[in-house]
Amino acid sequence: MNHKWILLFLIMTSTVFISGCWNQKELNELAIISAMAIDKNEDGKYVKTIQLVNPVNVAGGLQGGGSGQSPTVTVYTAMGDSVLEAHFHATSKVSRRLYHGHANLIVISEELATEEGIIDILDAFERDPEIRMTSRVVIAHHTKAGDLLKSLTAIDKIPAEKVNGTIQTTEKARGESMEVNLQDVVTTLTSAGKETVISGFSLKGDIQQGKKIENIQQSELDTTIESDGLAIFKEGKLVDWYQGEMSRGVVWILDKIHQTDVILDREGQENILTYTILRQKTRVSADTTNDLPVLTVRVRAEGDIREVRSQIDLTDPYEILDIEKELEKEIKKQLENTVIRTQQNKSDIFGFGEVVRRSDPQKWKNMKNDWNDTYFPNLKVNVKVEAFIRRSGNRTNSYLSDMEQ
Amino acid sequence: MSYVFIFKTKESKNDRKIQEINNQNQSNNRPPNLIESSLSKNLEVIKQKTGNSSDIIIRPLKIGHNSQIKIAILYVKGMVDNQSVNDSVIESIMNNQNLSEKLIPQDVLEVLIEDVVAVGGIKVVSDWEKLFTALMSGETITLIDGISKGVCASTQGGQRRSVQESTTDVSIRGSKEAFNESIETSIAMVRRIINNTDLWVESFNIGKMTKTEVSIMYINGIAKNEIIEEVRKRLKGINIDGILESGYIEQLIEDQTTTTFPTIYHTERPDTVAGNLLEGKIAIFVNGTPFVLLVPALFIDFFQSAEDYYERFDIATAIRFLRTVIFFISLVGPAIYIAATTFHQEMIPTELAIIIAAQRESVPFPAFIEALIMEITFEILREAGIRMPKAMGSTISIVGALVIGQAAIQAGIVSPAMVIVVSLTAIASFATPSYAVAISARLVRFIFMVSAATFGFYGIILVFIMLIVHLCSLRSFGVPYMSPLAPFIREEAGDTIFRRPIWAYKKRPRLISGQNRVSQGEDQKPQPPRTRIMKNTTNVEKGEPNES
Amino acid sequence: MEKAKISAYQLFILIVLFELGSALLVPIAIEAKQDAWLAILIGMVGGFCLYLVYHGLYSYYPDIPPTEYLQKIMGSFLGKILAFIYVLYFIYLSARVLRDFGEMLITSFYWDTPLFILNTLMALLVIYTVRKGIEVLARTSELLFVLIFLLGISVLFLIVVSGIIQISNLKPVLEEGIKPVLKTTFTQTLYFPFGEVIIFAMILPYLNRPAKVKQIGLLAIGFSGLILASVMAINVSVLDVNNITRSPFPLLSTIQTIEVAGFLERLDVYFILITVIGVFFKMCLFFYASVVGTANLFKVKESARLAFPLGLAILILSITIASNYSEHIKEGLHVITLYLHLPLQVIIPSLLLLIAFIKNKKKKRKQSKNLFPKRKYRLVERDKK
Known part of the structure; x- marks a missing residue:
């Protein structure tokens, strides 16, 4: 009896080994993709660019030699009628299996987003279990999406890291960019009460220089890639670009600001005070008693004064109160400008529709279908700001106050 | 609960013939009154049976009035305590006054037992089997011409290894004595720790050829009677040629052989044995090995060391927790990496x-x-390290670790990450207190690696x-x-990964100990003194004002 | 019935692990959209009622498994047929669970591996365990429960720390009113996972303390109901309602969005660990119930020998019950709830309880009339452990 079991066991286990392990893939059999880009060329075909990591050149050091001589990434391009097909064509150019598990960046070109919209191209990304829904999405501004991938960067070995890192730090320090991942994009595309916003990135300089390793062997790079505002979408198509204060306004109303600066004019002089916001909370609420809802945006900001270019007396609490009031006015003005421009675009990127939905689902049902075109542009939006100045850094008054004029 | 006879062999024609001859020989000595009266005949039988072995000393003496009665003293050189034989037996017999008087042989026997032989353990044997057993275990036999009985004096001795420190179970705190090969010494060591009459010892002689002395020890009233009975039954059922080490006994009486995990614990330390006896376990001593078996053994026992109880509970808990993590790493480390x-x-x-x-x-x-290569290399190094003479041991390990590892990396045969993983795993496997479980983990680790690879x-x-x-x-x-993790017994579960403070051990383990489960009195938790001035409150007489 | 006893704590853990088993895997109650958690809680209450029904039957026949007392209540012939139907039902459910699990593994991690191989491995493990008996299963559950608990807590911790929960996604509560919630409950949540406690009717006779059965069962169902409701609530709050309805494995999608400290990301393996343990127990229990039921029905002495053939049957069944995933899901959510779960979990046990109640009343009346009842059979002593 025992023999039979042993034999059976052996047969079963050997079949497992003979047939091979289907899903097994060694790390050095994989081509690790760090970023992907989608363009459309003149023939109407999708152009997919993939950025592959050269592990040996990245790690370097330990194995001796290698680094500094060859680039850390390699870029391949392929074309096809759909995104997936373009992807398949790319495999004929690479000696290994393309691995998306670490692909953290997806770049979409401005043209594609404007003409066709992004609705059709995202399904392949969403469905593939290997592609992470937490990959960031970025729109290439004034450049081809593929070019953003080809440019080599200093400090960050892998350019995709630079893109993601830059957007992240910009969001945290300035609030003019926003980390948007694939999940967010899909959610906002399917949601009726919120439209998509995606951060932009652009290339400064000549891409032909950017591809070469000499580019990063200088102290000041000839070709760099930088964060560049926000792309506003309406129903999946790109309609506008915001930069500077405008984009910050969007991030503000979406309650994603961590830290940012507001410059004030005062006493007739311009750009006198710089106030750094350290903590803020933005709340949006809707009042649906009338036919047209009234939205209220409440901002509560706290921060310090970080740069003073006049002789203002910061030790006087009344002065501080005055400055606070000026701040509130300034912030309110900026936010209102953003809202007005967005209403002109007829695209509710702030999610006001969602807020209405949450407070009064019945009313929302009626307004859902025409929200962007009919209701949103005519909404009354009240912005209420409360700004608090807590401290002024390591000095009270500027040394300018002490200087004998 | 069944066990396996390992040494059951198929009978062939030759075997049967040999058995017949043996039976015949033995049947000659089967009738009860075995020893002959005639001394010379006895001596002849003894010489024949032992093949006239040169280390069996036969000392003839003559005692009695006019030196009429012949006696012979037999012992095995090297197995007896020479001093004891010479002084207490031979000299006592030679110089005793009572023996010089007129005596008949029967009286000699009584006189020898009561007056002459100055040794503690004395017994009388009348059949060959008992005589040879006694002779072969180091007792001195006195045969008297004309009496079909012999006197055995317990003079065991000879050179044994002295009591030394344990090599396998090292501790920082606690007794450093370890058992040695002599079963009396080992049993005595435990007796010194548990000074109680309830500590009972039963002895068996197991093994057809070796007749090894095997003793079980337990505390009456704490150990479960059913388990004691089962141990007795299994020991009595062992029917093999020789017991060379407690490992033989372990393999013959364990519950299940189809597992890599040990179900019987073994240790070299008396304090471990004593601690376990107090919980209701049963100890099995085997003559010839310092390793004592403890039964029944639970999985948790293999992760505990006696030291855990000597330190305070917070440190002991942290160390136990660490051991669990380490064990886990040693099991699945390479598998997770793969x-x-x-x-x-x-x-x-x-x-x-x-x-x-x-x-x-x-x-x-x-x-x-790659993992397989590294693991096998490590196993080779480990095996080599055991057999290495001490002088070269450390050199080889340095060579093995650094040179071979580094060279392999540089040659590109293995990757550094893999070396790290395998080395960590190997070190982790040494941190498991019990060697038996570490071996099981080594085997199971390969199964994990295979399953991870597929x-x-x-x-x-x-x-x-x-x-x-x-x-x-x-x-x-x-x-x-x-147990006590599954079936979860809350009172005992605190002693597995954690270690409760000593004052929290109120009861003995439920499934192991028998009737008496309460192990402590009430209120064992130490308290600071109740008054600021350290006055013992129980001494405060009634009416006396309390100074505070 | 084997000579085994399980303790109250072990029963509790078995029920909890069973309930969590495949319910963590699939999007239950998602038709109620963001009120899924509410549908689950209502389903939990329904589960209480069903459990009380099964417990009622148990209290009339504390020592024998349902396959036997079915015959006692409904008569030998009808009872045998019903018992057989129940055994087939358990086998089918076991195969469904296996299929669910295999599909999940293939979709997310092992898409090249054939379904048969993945299912075979799990089936082999389950067969091995069931052969060893209910006591071993109970003890294993105690240990693995600790593991699942630790994993669950750490996943929860990571989800909270990575800040992906957005409570606003749960609002508005009852957007469409209470009707869709109730509809979801009574067409889905009540039967899966709560109605499947009927399996424990086969296991209750093993408990060593009959008095505690009611308390333990209700506690366990309540506990698992709360966990499921909160898991679903977390799922909805992390992903949006729209994303959940399109995701076949919401918990997996949630875990995939965890990003902590820049390196703790892509922790999908957590999900594999949790679901393997959960599915293992669910399958083991279904399988065990069918083995014991079969052994009881066909008077087989050693139920362990049935494990291997029945296991093979379940394996093959799991491959053949549906030819693609959509079919499998549609069957599970729409077809079998009406035709299998409703009658077998709700209607028939309630009927049985009624009949048993009436029978017992009659017996009591008979007994009270008979002052000196003749002993018809010797009392057989139960084996002490």
Whole structure:
């Protein structure tokens, strides 16, 4: 009896080994993709660019030699009628299996987003279990999406890291960019009460220089890639670009600001005070008693004064109160400008529709279908700001106050 | 609960013939009154039976009035305490006054027993089997011409290893004595710790050829009677040629042989034995080995060391917890690495994945083969290290670790990450207190690696569940192997990964100990003194004002 | 019935692990959209009622498994047929669970591996365990429960720390009113996972303390109901309602969005660990119930020998019950709830309870009339452990 079991066991286990392990893939059999880009060329075909990591050149050091001589990434391009097909064509150019598990960046070109919209191209990304829904999405501004991938960067070995890192730090320090991942994009595309916003990135300089390793062997790079505002979408198509204060306004109303600066004019002089916001909370609420809802945006900001270019007396609490009031006015003005421009675009990127939905689902049902075109542009939006100045850094008054004029 | 006779052999024609001859020989000595009256005949039989071995000393003497009565003193040189034989037996007999008087042989026997032989343990034997057993275990036999009985004096001695420090179970705090090969010494060591009459010892002679003395020891009233009975039954059922070490006994009486995990604990230390006896376990001593078996043994026992109880509970808990983690690492370490790098690369942070990919570029083998090579190399090094003479031992380990490892990396045969993983695992496997479990872990680790190489994490978790199911199905002498974790017994579970403070051990383990379960009095938790001035409050007389 | 006893704590853990088993895997109650957690809680209350029904039957026949007392209540012939139907039902459910699990593994991690191989491995493990008996299963559950608990807590911790929960996604509560919630409950949540406690009717006779059965069962169902409701609530709050309805494995999608400290990301393996353990127990229990039921029905002495053939049957069944995933899901959510779960979990046990109640009343009346009842059979002593 025992023999039979042993034999059976052996047969079963050997079949497992003979047939091979289907899903097994060694790390050095994989081509690790760090970023992907989608363009459309003149023939109407999708152009997919993939950025592959050269592990040996990245790690370097330990194995001796290698680094500094060859680039850390390699870029391949392929074309096809759909995104997936373009992807398949790319495999004929690479000696290994393309691995998306670490692909953290997806770049979409401005043209594609404007003409066709992004609705059709995202399904392949969403469905593939290997592609992470937490990959960031970025729109290439004034450049081809593929070019953003080809440019080599200093400090960050892998350019995709630079893109993601830059957007992240910009969001945290300035609030003019926003980390948007694939999940967010899909959610906002399917949601009726919120439209998509995606951060932009652009290339400064000549891409032909950017591809070469000499580019990063200088102290000041000839070709760099930088964060560049926000792309506003309406129903999946790109309609506008915001930069500077405008984009910050969007991030503000979406309650994603961590830290940012507001410059004030005062006493007739311009750009006198710089106030750094350290903590803020933005709340949006809707009042649906009338036919047209009234939205209220409440901002509560706290921060310090970080740069003073006049002789203002910061030790006087009344002065501080005055400055606070000026701040509130300034912030309110900026936010209102953003809202007005967005209403002109007829695209509710702030999610006001969602807020209405949450407070009064019945009313929302009626307004859902025409929200962007009919209701949103005519909404009354009240912005209420409360700004608090807590401290002024390591000095009270500027040394300018002490200087004998 | 069944056990296996390992040495049952098929009978062939030759075997049968030999058995017949043996039976015949033995049947000659079978009738009860075995020893002949005639001394010379006895001596002849003895010489024939022992093949006139040169280390069996036969000392003829003449005693009695006019030296009429012949006696002979027999002993095995080297197995007796020479001083005791010479002084207490031979000299006593030669110089005793009572023996010089007129005596008949029967009286001689009584006089010898009551007056002459100055040794503590004395018994009378009348059949050959008992005589030879006594002779072969170091007792001195006195045969008297004309009496078909012999006097055995307990003079065991000879050179044994002295009591030394334990080599396998080292501790920082606690007694440093370890058992040695002499069973009396070992039993005595435990007796010194438990000075109680309830500590009972029963002896058996097991093994057809070796007749090894095996003793079981337990505390009456604490150990469960059913388990004691079962141990007795199993020991009596052992029917093999020789017991060379307690390991033989372990393999013959264990519950299940189809498992890599031990169900019987063994130790070299008397304090461990004593501690376990107090919980209701039964100790089995085997003459000739310092390793004492403890029965029944639970999985948790193999992760505890006596030192845990000598330190305070917070440190002991931390160390026990660490041991669990270490054991886990030693089991699945390489398997997780293989699974992560071959199936689930997304789990590794991107930078690390790139570094490992870079390392693996130059390695020709898949991760599993690499792991296998490293593991086997490690096993080779380990085995070599055991047999190495002490002088070269440390040199070889340095050579092995640094040179071979480093050279292998540079030659591109293995990747540095793999070396790290395997070395960590090997070190972790040394941290397990019990060697038996560490060996099991070594075997099971390979199973994990294979399953990781074929199915990634799914394989690992499946094998893990199978391991747990297997462990839960084991029993050690009727006690579930994984108690007190599963079946969860709350009072005892505190003693597994954690260690409760000593004052919290109120009761003995439920499934192991018998009737008497209360092990402590009330209120054992230490308290600071109740008054600021350290006055013992029980001495405060009634009416006396309390100074505070 | 084997000579085994399980303790109250072990029963509790078995029920909890069973309930969590495949319910963590699939999007239950998602038709109620963001009120899924509410549908689950209502389903939990329904589960209480069903459990009380099964417990009622148990209290009339404390020592024998349902396959036997079915015959006692409905008569030998009808009872045998019903018992057989129940055994087939358990086998089918076991195969469904296996299929669910295999599909999940293939979709997310092992898409090249054939379904048959993945299912075979799990089936082998389950067969191995069931052969060892209910006591071993109970002890294993105690250990693995600790593991699942630790994993669950750490996943929860990571989800909270990575800040991906957005409570606003759960609002508005009852957007469409209470009707869709109730509809979801009574067409889905009540039967899966709560109605499947009927399996424990086969296991209750093993408990060593009959008095505690009611308390333990209700506690366990309540506990698992709360956990499921909160898991679903977390799922909805992390992913949006729209994303959940399109995701076949919401918990997996949630875990995939965890990003902590820049390196703790892509922790999908957690999901594999949790679901393998959960599915393992669910399958084991279904399988065990069918083995014991079969052994009881066909008077087989050693139920362990049935494990291997029945296991093979379940394996093959799991491959053949549906030819693709959509079919499998549609069957599970729409077809069998009406035709299998409703009658077998709700209607028939309630009927049985009624009949048993009436029978017992009659017996009591008979007994009270008979002052000196003749002993018809010797009292057989139960084996002490």
